[in-house]
Amino acid sequence: MDVIDDGRCFICGKDNPIGLKAQFIIDPEQRRAETTVQIPEHFQGWQGITHGGIISALLDEICAQACMGSGMQVVTSELKLRYRAPVPTGSTIRVVGEVTGKRRRLVDAKGRAELDGQVVAEAEVVMFRLG
DSSP, X not given: XXXXXXXXXXXXXXXXXXXXXXXXXXXXXXXXXXXXXEOOGGGBSSTTBXXXXXXXXXXXXXXXXXXXXXXXXXXXXXXXXXXXXXXBTTOEEEEEXXXXXXXXXXXXXXXXXXXXTEEEEEEEEEEEEOO
């Protein structure tokens, strides 16, 4: 399986007119990735609250970016998520991911989303290495 970046990714694609266009800071030595994004109001679930799927997608992507920044091509195999607090639409959140381990073709990663220094969601992700 080949995965091809065509610039249309919902989270980071520069050519996706409705995407978040996240830009990442990658630290390959620490096997870590980070981004800061503002959540547009049209990504709400309940009134004034960011839809949980948007937060989930951000955590999934940040963990993939941490892996790819470490030289691995991956796809998500498993995602375990815990929401800790709602995120108001219009908020700017910081999302951080890091590789925590490797097992054969699987890569373990953790991610967290923060609003004003408070963790609002956390994820444990298992990625499958391609190739």
